[in-house]
Amino acid sequence: MTAMDAEILPALLRYIDGYQWSFNMAARLINMYYGTKYSEKELKRLYKRGRTV
Numbered sequence: 001m002t003a004m005d006a007e008i009l010p011a012l013l014r015y016i017d018g019y020q021w022s023f024n025m026a027a028r029l030i031n032m033y034y035g036t037k038y039s040e041k042e043l044k045r046l047y048k049r050g051r052t053v
Contacts, residue, residue, distance in 0.1 A: 001049065008034060009050045016047060023047075 001009075008030055015026040023040045031038055038046075 001046075004034070004036065005046055008036070008038075009046060012043060012047055013050055 011030060011033075012026055015021045015029065016023070021029075023043055027038055027040050027043050030036065030043070
């Protein structure tokens with residue numbers, strides 16, 4: 001996990017688990033806020049890794 005992944009993970013978990021947003025919505029918001037270009041597939045992979053830790 002990269003430093004950027006570690007920075008994004010709390011927001012991703014909050015968006016998906018807390019707010020019940022779709023991965024599409026979370027990806028758009030994270031990419032806009034952090035200036036990244038994550039795809040939904042990449043964020044789903046990060047989400048699964050973050051949930052198991």
